[in-house]
Amino acid sequence: xxxxxxxxxxxxxxxxxxxxxxxxxxxxxxxxxxxxEKTQENFEKSVFSHSVILAESGDLGIEYLDKIIxxxxxxTYGLQKYRVLSGGEGTTQVWTGATVSDKKTVCSxxxxxxxxxxxxxxxxxxxxxxxxxxxxxxxxxPEYLVITxxxxxxxxYYTEDKFKMCYRTLLDAIKKSSGSTKIILQSLFPVAxxxxxxxxxxxxxxxxxxxxxxxxxEYNLKYLNTFEVxxxxxGYLKIEYDNGGDGIHLNRKGLMTVMDYIRTHGYTxxx
Numbered sequence: 001x002x003x004x005x006x007x008x009x010x011x012x013x014x015x016x017x018x019x020x021x022x023x024x025x026x027x028x029x030x031x032x033x034x035x036x037e038k039t040q041e042n043f044e045k046s047v048f049s050h051s052v053i054l055a056e057s058g059d060l061g062i063e064y065l066d067k068i069i070x071x072x073x074x075x076t077y078g079l080q081k082y083r084v085l086s087g088g089e090g091t092t093q094v095w096t097g098a099t100v101s102d103k104k105t106v107c108s109x110x111x112x113x114x115x116x117x118x119x120x121x122x123x124x125x126x127x128x129x130x131x132x133x134x135x136x137x138x139x140x141x142p143e144y145l146v147i148t149x150x151x152x153x154x155x156x157y158y159t160e161d162k163f164k165m166c167y168r169t170l171l172d173a174i175k176k177s178s179g180s181t182k183i184i185l186q187s188l189f190p191v192a193x194x195x196x197x198x199x200x201x202x203x204x205x206x207x208x209x210x211x212x213x214x215x216x217x218e219y220n221l222k223y224l225n226t227f228e229v230x231x232x233x234x235g236y237l238k239i240e241y242d243n244g245g246d247g248i249h250l251n252r253k254g255l256m257t258v259m260d261y262i263r264t265h266g267y268t269x270x271x
Contacts, residue, residue: 052216052223054184060266062086065259068184069140071095071122071133072148074110075189075249081109082252084259091125098123098130105130112152113166118173133170134177141178144267146224148186151248155188155208156199163208167215175219182267185216187227189258190237195247202235222267229261230254 066086070076070093079085080094087093097108098121107123114120121130126140137145149170154163174183187209191200209227216223230250232238237247241254250258 052213052221054222054224054265054267056264057266057268058264060263060268062263064263064266066093067142068144068146068262069093069095069142070146070148072111072146072186073152075151076111076148077107077109078243078250078255079259082255084252084255094125095122095133095136097121100130110152111149113149113154113158113163113170115162115166115169117149117166117170132173134173137174137178137181142181144182144184145174145178146184146186146262148188150208150212151188151200155204156197160211163211164215167212171215171219171221183219183221184224184267185212185221186224187212189248189250189254190227190231190235192239192242192247193234193236197246197248200248202231206235224262224265226258226261229257 070079070085073096076094077096080089080091083089083091085091085093095111097111099106099108100121105123105128107125111120111122118134119132121132122136123129124131124136124139131139147170149167150163154166158166171183174181188205190202190205191197205227209225213223215221230237230241237250237254241250241257243249243251243254
């Protein structure tokens with residue numbers, strides 16, 4: 001009888017202990033979730049309430065697009081390849097890297113964010129020369145410059161400090177060469193789920209876009225969040241915008257979607 005009573009007391013003690021542990025875990029989970037939601041809410045308020053984000057505007061039309069120079073990687077070169085801009089394949093609005101040989105200078109169709117970005121030579125389509133970005137800007141002095149850099153090198157392995165240092169090097173050179181040009185920092189595009197470069201995860205792309213946003217805020221520039229119109233519910237590129245290659249580049253439909261977004265999220269006096 002004493003043994004049974006002890007057994008019952010022990011079982012009761014175990015049940016009470018387990019219940020206390022479960023209650024503590026539930027309370028801890030609730031606290032973590034509450035803090036997480038609060039952090040996310042604060043992040044959204046801190047980011048999306050600032051004036052650096054280009055908000056929705058009226059459709060500024062093709063005339064607005066015609067005033068823009070697009071500087072970027074191979075994702076930007078797609079604007080020329082798919083004849084998205086007014087000049088078609090012969091457009092002079094797309095600036096990417098230059099390949100220089102003994103005989104001629106040609107467009108490489110890509111560009112990378114690097115510590116030497118200010119001295120890197122791009123293919124200047126107006127004269128078909130290899131010039132630094134600063135040299136090209138001194139000649140062209142565009143009204144608007146959309147920059148899309150950070151996937152090559154940046155998203156692959158750069159730390160936040162190195163990523164931002166490269167951007168500062170570029171932005172300082174641009175401001176020195178063409179102070180009147182309105183600079184727009186564009187988000188990196190999402191990549192397809194099957195993208196073979198393991199570093200390009202949705203989380204990493206979002207992280208790099210936050211750093212680009214930080215640069216826009218630091219330099220009092222504008223941030224163009226085209227990422228939001230291309231991404232699916234899982235953080236990947238919508239399949240209808242994928243060109244069927246490596247999971248990184250957009251097809252013509254995707255690029256036209258980006259252009260429509262730019263036209264309706266314009267850099268206006270009210271922006």
